[in-house]
Amino acid sequence: MRENTTEVIVGAAVLAAALGFLWYLIGAAGFGGGPVGQELRANFRSAEGVSVGTDIRMAGVSIGTVSGLSLNTDTYRAEAVFAIEEGVPIPDDSAAVVASEGLLGGTFVEIVPGGSFDMYADGALIEDTQGAVSLIQLLMTFVGRDGA
Structure with a gap:
C-alpha cells in the first residue's frame, strides 16, 4: 500500500510539472495572451x-x-502588427524602434513615447519608425574608413 501512495505522489508531481511546462510554452508562443487593448501597425526598413x-x-x-x-x-518594407495590452495609452507622436538588448542579447521593439495629448486609435499606423541596425554594417563602415 505504501508503494502505491508513493507512486501516486510522484505521478502527480510529474503531471503538475508537465502541465506547468505546457502552460509556459503556450504563453511564450503568444497563444495564451491576455486581453489586447489595441492593435497598432508600423512599417520598418529592416x-x-x-x-x-x-x-x-x-x-x-x-x-x-x-x-x-x-x-x-x-x-518593400516590413509591416508589423503590434498587440498592445489593455490600459496602455500611446501618444500619437510616438516612435517605434527595433532595438537590441546588447551584443548577444535578443531583439525587441521599443515604443518611444511622444509628448502629444492625443492617443493612437485602434489599428493606427505608427509613422515614425527606425529599423534594425546591422552590427555587420556598422563594423564594415568602421573598418572601411581610411585614416584621412
Whole structure:
C-alpha cells in the first residue's frame, strides 16, 4: 500500500510539472495572451531579428507583443502588427524602434513615447519608425574608413 501512495505522489508531481511546462510554452508562443487593448501597425526598413511574439516595450517594461509580420511588396518594407495590452495609452507622436538588448542579447521593439495629448486609435499606423541596425554594417563602415 505504501508503494502505491508513493507512486501516486510522484505521478502527480510529474503531471503538475508537465502541465506547468505546457502552460509556459503556450504563453511564450503568444497563444495564451491576455486581453489586447489595441492593435497598432508600423512599417520598418529592416525588421531583422523581429518575429511574431517579439516583445513590445516602453521604458523597459513589456506592454505587448508583435502579432503579425509581413513584407509589403509595393513598398518593400516590413509591416508589423503590434498587440498592445489593455490600459496602455500611446501618444500619437510616438516612435517605434527595433532595438537590441546588447551584443548577444535578443531583439525587441521599443515604443518611444511622444509628448502629444492625443492617443493612437485602434489599428493606427505608427509613422515614425527606425529599423534594425546591422552590427555587420556598422563594423564594415568602421573598418572601411581610411585614416584621412
